[in-house]
């Protein structure tokens with residue numbers, strides 16, 4: 116059988132890589148839905164990460180009983196062994212937390228390595244990893260900050276555990292609500308984003324879920340993907356004074372610098388997640404704080420960059436404002452992307468389940484070879 120070669124699409128732009136029923140990104144109108152429900156509705160005051168994980172897996176809005184079940188499951192499954200905690204703590208010192216998290220996630224894997232025999236456990240293994248990756252982020256944050264391990268507490272929600280373990284302080288209801296909203300917003304974004312595509316590629320090799328998550332964390336870490344939330348806040352810190360923002364951003368755009376938190380392959384209007392994040396910013400950012408200055412700079416970035424690039428379909432994405440909100444609830448900058456990973460583990464694992472349920476054919480696209488052909492070998496002495 117010969118297949119006609121489709122034309123090469125750099126970055127696989129426009130190339131379908133999966134059929135999925137999990138989330139839908141509508142780039143022209145700026146809409147994101149999980150199982151058909153809008154992120155605006157899902158991030159309401161009562162929304163929790165546990166509820167959204169149940170929705171992503173079950174395909175239906177969960178009842179209160181199902182949400183309670185999910186909370187109990189998270190509490191049980193997030194447990195780590197002493198060795199896993201120790202490895203994560205060691206990795207958490209002296210390397211970026213994303214690298215520590217990538218390494219620590221891999222060490223959760225089993226002693227055997229053939230997921231095909233265990234494919235009927237894809238949901239339970241996935242749920243267990245979603246719970247554990249959040250815990251690992253907390254473990255790494257404590258180690259990076261030189262604090263002793265102080266693990267999850269009975270009855271603590273995923274969001275409350277994350278805020279407490281990362282900041283070292285008892286979280287307020289507002290902090291927990293904001294953390295839930297951020298976790299919900301970043302939980303999934305179609306099968307086509309780089310890290311979720313990675314999860315499907317790795318799953319297609321019949322790899323264990325821990326290998327899938329570890330590889331996906333690596334994909335998310337880059338500044339063109341999840342790392343942009345850290346990149347945008349670093350840029351705002353560098354600009355420092357909101358009064359200088361307009362001039363600085365214009366200069367950066369003149370130099371063809373890619374502003375982190377701006378532009379998107381699929382959205383050609385403002386990313387709907389950034390609008391929800393701005394709603395959270397209005398609630399949580401207090402005047403006179405560093406986060407307020409950074410948010411003011413972010414708004415100038417939006418204005419200047421939109422004036423210059425809006426007619427090319429470039430607008431703020433989720434990462435332009437998310438760092439300011441993370442900062443406002445006390446999250447250190449290095450932990451913005453690990454928190455994104457803790458949240459997106461849900462999307463990776465649900466996509467892994469879908470990948471298996473749809474036959475899980477190994478990804479093996481083709482290249483277009485442009486190198487030299489069939490040359491005569493030259494012995495070492497004659498070169």
Ligand SMILES: CC(C)(COP(=O)(O)OP(=O)(O)OC[C@H]1O[C@@H](n2cnc3c(N)ncnc32)[C@H](O)[C@@H]1OP(=O)(O)O)[C@@H](O)C(=O)NCCC(=O)NCCS
Pocket residue numbers: 126338339340341343371372373374375376377378379380424429432433434
């Ligand atoms: C998201 C991103 C990787 C999409 O990449 P892409 O679809 O391959 O688009 P390209 O990088 O080819 O950009 C297309 C054009 O827009 C420009 N552009 C894209 N994003 C830009 C940005 N953030 N700032 C300034 N210009 C930008 C590019 O320079 C390019 O211009 P050119 O045609 O004159 O060379 C890209 O917009 C980017 O790097 N953004 C910043 C990082 C970021 O926020 N990532 C998180 C995404 S959720």
